[in-house]
Amino acid sequence: MGDAMLAISNLNKRFDTAAGHVQALYNVDLQVQEGEFVTVIGPSGCGKSTLLRIVAGLDSGYTGSVTLEGVQIGGPGIDKGFIFQEHRLFPWLTVEKNIASDLPLGNKEVRQKVDELIELVKLKGFEKSYPRELSGGMAQRVAIARALLRNPKILLLDEPFGALDAFTRAHMQTVLLDIWRTNQTTMIFVTHDIDEAVFLGNRVVILEPRPGKIRNIIPIDLPYPRKKTTTSFQELRLKVLNQFEKVDELELTDGAGI
Amino acid sequence: MTNQAVVVRGSSRPGKAATIGLGMILPASVLILWQTLGHYGIISELLFPTPYTIAESFITLAIAGDLWTNFRISAARALLGFLLGGGLGLLLGIVVGLFRRSEKLLDPSIQMIRMIPSLAVIPLFILWFGIGEESKVLLIAKGAFFPIYINTFMGIRNVDNKLFEVARVLGFSRMKQIIRLVLPAAVPNIMLGVRLSLGLSWLGLVVAELIASSSGIGYMISDARQFADTPVVFVGIIIFAIAGLLSDSVVRLIERRLLRWKDSYQG
Numbered sequence: 001m002g003d004a005m006l007a008i009s010n011l012n013k014r015f016d017t018a019a020g021h022v023q024a025l026y027n028v029d030l031q032v033q034e035g036e037f038v039t040v041i042g043p044s045g046c047g048k049s050t051l052l053r054i055v056a057g058l059d060s061g062y063t064g065s066v067t068l069e070g071v072q073i074g075g076p077g078i079d080k081g082f083i084f085q086e087h088r089l090f091p092w093l094t095v096e097k098n099i100a101s102d103l104p105l106g107n108k109e110v111r112q113k114v115d116e117l118i119e120l121v122k123l124k125g126f127e128k129s130y131p132r133e134l135s136g137g138m139a140q141r142v143a144i145a146r147a148l149l150r151n152p153k154i155l156l157l158d159e160p161f162g163a164l165d166a167f168t169r170a171h172m173q174t175v176l177l178d179i180w181r182t183n184q185t186t187m188i189f190v191t192h193d194i195d196e197a198v199f200l201g202n203r204v205v206i207l208e209p210r211p212g213k214i215r216n217i218i219p220i221d222l223p224y225p226r227k228k229t230t231t232s233f234q235e236l237r238l239k240v241l242n243q244f245e246k247v248d249e250l251e252l253t254d255g256a257g258i
Numbered sequence: 259m260t261n262q263a264v265v266v267r268g269s270s271r272p273g274k275a276a277t278i279g280l281g282m283i284l285p286a287s288v289l290i291l292w293q294t295l296g297h298y299g300i301i302s303e304l305l306f307p308t309p310y311t312i313a314e315s316f317i318t319l320a321i322a323g324d325l326w327t328n329f330r331i332s333a334a335r336a337l338l339g340f341l342l343g344g345g346l347g348l349l350l351g352i353v354v355g356l357f358r359r360s361e362k363l364l365d366p367s368i369q370m371i372r373m374i375p376s377l378a379v380i381p382l383f384i385l386w387f388g389i390g391e392e393s394k395v396l397l398i399a400k401g402a403f404f405p406i407y408i409n410t411f412m413g414i415r416n417v418d419n420k421l422f423e424v425a426r427v428l429g430f431s432r433m434k435q436i437i438r439l440v441l442p443a444a445v446p447n448i449m450l451g452v453r454l455s456l457g458l459s460w461l462g463l464v465v466a467e468l469i470a471s472s473s474g475i476g477y478m479i480s481d482a483r484q485f486a487d488t489p490v491v492f493v494g495i496i497i498f499a500i501a502g503l504l505s506d507s508v509v510r511l512i513e514r515r516l517l518r519w520k521d522s523y524q525g
Contacts, residue, residue, distance in 0.1 A: 058423060078429040088424045092442045092519040102434040132521035150428065 003070075004031035005186055006055065006154060011064035013050055023211035024050045025062070030205065030214065032154070032188060037180055039189045039201030041240070047212025048190045052156050055188065056082045068153060081147030081155040081185075085162050087139035089131040089146075096127040099146045110149075117145040120179060137168040141175065148179070154186040161196070173199055177224060198237050199226055206243045216243050307489040312496070315489035324478070329497060332463055332474040335391065336501075339398025340459040344452065347403040351410025351451075355444070356436065365411075372404050376465060384470055394466040401462035405454035413447025414440055446520065449513040456509060460502045 011028040014021050024047040032038050040048045053059040054066060057076040066073045068080065076082070089098045096105060096114055103110045118124055121141040131139055140160055147155060157176075161169045173196060180187055191197050197204045201220055208215040220236055227233060289309050295301045296308035303311070319325040350368070354361045376397060387393040417440055425439050467476020475494050482490035 056427060058426065076423075076426040076429070078427075080427070082427040084420070084424075086420070088420055090421065090424075090439070090442070091521075092445070101428055102430050102438055130519045132519065146428070 005034040005036075005069060006030075006032040006188075007065070007067045007070075008051075008055070009065050011051075011054070011062055011066060013047070013054065013059070013062040025054075026211035026213040028064070028212075028214055030217075032186060034186055035184045037187045037189070037200060037202050038205060039191060039197040039203070040205045040207060041191055041194060041197040042207030042212075042215075043192065043209055043244070045212075046207040046209040048207050049158055050212070051207075052082075052158050052188060052190050055154075056080050056156050058082070078150035079153045081150060081152030083140070083143055083147055083155070083157040083160045085159045087131070087136070087143045089139055089142055091131050094128050094130055095123060095134070095142050098131065098142055099149055101146060103149070113149055114145075117148055120148075120182065121145045121175065135168070136164050137172055140164070140172065144176070144179065148183065148185070152185065154188065157187065157189045159190055159192065162191070162193075169196070174225075176200070181224070194237055194240050195228060198233065198240060199228060204240055206240065218243070304486065304488060307492060312489045312492045315487075316493045316496075319490065319493060325493070325497075328473060328475050328478050329501075332467065332476065333501065335394050335466070335474065336398060336459045336463045339395045339462060340402045340456055342395065343399030343402030343459070344406045344455045346399070347406035347451070347455065348410055348448065351407040351448075352414065352436075352441075354407075355411040355414030356440065361411075368404075368407065371400075376401060376462065380465075380469055389470040389472075394463070394471065397466045398459050398462040401458040402455040405458060406448070406451035409447045409451030409454070410444060413444030413451075416447070417443040445516055449509070449516065453506060453509050453513075456505050457502060460498060460505070464498060 008028055008030045011025055012023075013025040015024050028051065030038075040051065042048050050059060054062055055068075055073065057073050057080060060075075073080075090101070093101075096118065099114050099117060100110055105111055105114065118127060121144055123138060123141055123145070126134065126138065131142070134142070144155075144160075161172050164172060176187075176189075177200065179185070189197075189200055198220055204218045204220060206215045206218065207213065218236070218240055222230075222232055222236065292301075292306070293309050296303060296306060296311075307315075316325070350364065354364055354368075379400070380393075380397065383393040383397055387396065421439055421443065422435075425435050430438065463474075464476045464479075467474040468480045471477040471480075475497055479491050479494035482488070482494070
């Protein structure tokens, strides 16, 4: 491949616990092109969250190289937007102030961009609401708008819709694809839902646990918008599913995902 | 779909008038009982002057202007002491809460001073600062300092680490982290500290004025005690109670406004 926007090579990460070492990531190599939508899927404990947190600069202590536009990732920053599984909004700020966060809403440019983003994530009329007044899906959309306001080079999403019900989740997937088409932001989306991975991604990266490493990368060359009921979609879904059956890891292991 | 705000609030809450009425039942019954018992001479008029006698004495003092003068002096002392002690408590609480090094440096000494009873230092305060305003204000400040200090410190240390991660991802500067994350998150604790400190300021005021003073409500009480003028003692006590209640209500009002975002059990 050519010059990838994000290049991960020979990435290893080990957690030292009282019980011994856990190899969270083992020799991971992955290139992500600009504007690409990559989904990462795997059972609990396969290191998918760890991978994302390393790219975000939230976790360190790894070996190997992770570069964004050729520059080694140092720490977290606004060039790498991050959406957590929980919305993590500031409870004392209204929707619009949460989106602005540390930027002044009084600034004309900020104000205009915030208004545009509220439109984009379809939250018009809720600018002055507090997080406690929002549903889970709405709160997660605020979190997405908050990340997008900073014009990140790459948006990292760590099971962002995991806590939502099936209907809200399907709606949020459509909203996210809309945003991706409009803004052409590069995205890495971690999930444990096969349908979600195939529905969203240009490529699906399949991780396997203990040690966490890439089992396979499956390109999804279906045109957007995709329909989950078509046979071509189902074929690809089965292809991904088969990867799991090979490693016999379909049933999810207990414990929090690392 | 999801485009609907979820309004979190019960519907069967008692009205404002009903709430106030509920709070009045107990004091009103006590007053009626008290007046009746005193009226028929069942309890001593000297030790327990009837509410009516107390009200009379209140009006006499109010007309003479003593009440207002003394109250103004007392309120100014309490407020000044509260601002001094509370302000310092807030400042040190923030510094100690934010920086582990300043915690190691300051907190042990502060905790030590906290354990010294106010009554024990009064003689020293009087020797150092005389019986003027300084000793009284400083005594009140000493009491007001600790609740705000401890609660601010705790509030800062209790900020959710997950929100710190958000601040890092959003690239907050250290300054913004304090102003936009740490302080707002600590406001519930800080307000609790403010309420406790304000209460202690009134208590400290009474101690200071009873022991060495020639003006203020506390002085009025101790002066009346010497002449066995119990109604005036009661007037003083009632004024302390009302002033304390009013100042607490003001803080609670501010607290409610500041904490509108909180989603907690409303009773």
